[in-house]
Amino acid sequence: MLNVVLVEPEIPANTGNIGRTCVLTGSRLHLVAPGFDLSERALRRAGLAYWQSLDVRVYEDWQALLLANHDAWAALGGPLSPGGEGGEPAPAMHLLTKRGARRHSDSRYHDGDYLVFGRESTGLDQGLIASHPNLCERIPMVGDAALANAGEWHASHLGLHPELKRDVCGNFVDERSMQVTSLNLSNAVAIVLFEALRQQGYPGLDG
Structure with missing residues (x-):
């Protein structure tokens, strides 16, 4: 299962669309301090008939996400470093930003990886990006x-x-x-998520 992380999303319709994509691909959605009420009509409309089936986790802030997901913390160099099961690679973190030097399609994705996206207006926190430039990726445009x-x-x-x-x-x-x-957030998530799924042999994406 892939983990899609939205850090402080601002537009309910984007989050609703992303939630629907996660349901249809069997991915988990993590929302870090969304800037809106999750019951807002725009979100429900975008995710209509899908939202109840969504595997979604909500956190007060970025640190809360790391504390609740030790593999995410380890991917950032935290003190806990769990290995993958059965010789599989441990989950990695992919920070999607226009400042990334590496293209998203040049990365390698594995089960449990975290695909992290920032807010629509400003992207990911600059301190996070500066601390982990090797984890930063961009969608070529x-x-x-x-x-x-x-x-x-x-x-x-x-x-x-x-x-x-x-x-x-x-x-x-x-x-x-x-x-x-820049891309609409829901489009950006779809592009990266489907590349990650393609690499994992998701049915119909192996062409």
Whole structure:
């Protein structure tokens, strides 16, 4: 089972759609301090007929999620480091952010992994990203080449200022010139979740 984590989601309809996707794929949904009432009409409408079947856990904050899920804590380098059963890899954590240097499709997903997404307006906490750049991944999109390349080649070919800074993940960026492309949260979750399921041999996704 894969774990989808939404950290402080803000739009009920997105969470409802993601919940429906989790039900249909047998995934567990973790909600960290959602910015809305879970009984809101927009959420119920988006997840209509599915919400009651959803395996969902709700937490007051990020630390509460880690304390309740020791394998998630271990994936971040916590004191508990459970191994996978039967020689399987221990669950890993995938932090999805536009600042990730690695593409989500270049990662390897295993049963029990955590796919973590931030709030619609600001994404994941910058401190979390800066502390774990090796866990950060991005969905490749048109216009995100600024995160995929670096140095003088980057500046000369993209027409950016040669004095580039590194962001919290170590990417070279010029924030004055870089255009940021983003996806709707429910679309982003679906893209990453289905890639993870494809790698695990989910029926119909092995093409």
